[in-house]
Amino acid sequence: MENLLLVIWFFIVGSVIGSFLNVCIFRIPEGKSVIFPVYSFCxxxxxxxLWRDNIPLLSFFLLRGKCRFCREKISARYPLVEFLSGAVTAVNxxxxxxxxxxxHITIFFYFLILLSFIDIEKGTLPIRISIIGVVWGILSGVxxxxxxxxxxxLGGILGGVIIIAVGLFGKLVFRKESMGGGDVLLAMMIGFFLGYKDVFISIWLAFLISFIFIIGYIIKTRKLRGRIKFGPFLSLGAxxxxxxxxxxxxWYFRLL
Ligand SMILES: [Zn+2]
Structure with missing residues (x-):
């Protein structure tokens, strides 16, 4: 019982941190400060x-996903990030x-959530955040x-090398830029946080998941356009x- 209360408590703490991550996701790609102004604006x-419209998860549902004043729709990303952050904190x-x-692992997940949602919304992985993640991963791990x-x-180096190699391979075969510097740094960050064995498994899983996703996408829309954002898949793999x-x-070795 006491444990259950603690798990709920960590869910709430995590969702409050998720609320801050939402501010970062919105402000960092626009080059704005994440601290000032302290208040958010529609x-x-x-x-x-209002502070009572800023309660993680609850406010979104009480307001039915709309601004109190102008009824503008609030992105579903807000409750999603708050829920994910709360859930990983509680489960961890x-x-x-x-x-x-x-x-170590909870902060790692916050970095993954932050970078993935910026990649999904803006199609970019800000180098600044990845570098902070890389440094944090090394210090926290050591x-x-x-x-x-x-x-x-070795994990960080391996992560970077694999993505650079895949990018070069993609360029040769498909004559298209497939991996960016942001993907390389993200893979390095994963390696520094998890070590060389797990970064290998993470990237392998990322390719597997993205492959399934792309096949599904082609079947559904019968075409494939634009660049695939690989950041969220790397995060999912990790x-x-x-x-x-x-x-x-x-399980894999038993199959062999
Ligand atoms: Zn408004």
Whole structure:
């Protein structure tokens, strides 16, 4: 019972952090400060959003997804990011308990959520955020003794090298730019946080998931246009790897 209350508490804390991530997703690509102004404004009528309309998840449903003043639709991304952040925080606490690993992996997921949603909305992975993620991943991994320094550094390098290699391969075969610098940095960040074994599994999963997605997309629309945003798939791969990586690996080796 006490544990259940703690899990709920961490869900609430996570959704409040998700609310801050929403501010970052909106403001960082526009080059605005994430701290000032402290209050958020409706992008249409520019009225200040009241504190009681700023409660994670709840406010969106109470307002039925519309601005209180001008009835402009609020993006479903707001409750989605708040829910995801709350859910990963609660689930991580449930699985990993009070440990440094809980902090390490939860902050890692916040970076993934932040970068993925910016990629989905703006089609870009801001270098600034990835670099902060890279530095954070190395420091947290080394000082928290998550893995050996060698495994951490090798992870980051391996992640970057694989994506650069895939990008060059794509350029040669399809004569199209497939991977950007943002994807390389994101893969490096995943490597620094998870180490060389898991970055390998994460990228492998990212390709598998994106392949299934692309096939589904082609079947549905009968065409394929534009550049595929790979950031969200890399994040999804890392996410699946953290929770199911070992199980997937042992299952895979049993098949061989
Ligand atoms: Zn408004």
């Amino acid at each position: 992008p249409k009528c520019e009225k200040k959003i 606490f449930y699985i990993f308990g009070y440990s440094f690993y809980f902090l 000082f928290g003794r998550i893995l050996s320094t060698y495994e951490i550094l 996410f699946v790897c953290v929770f199911f990586g070992e199980r997937l690996l042992s």
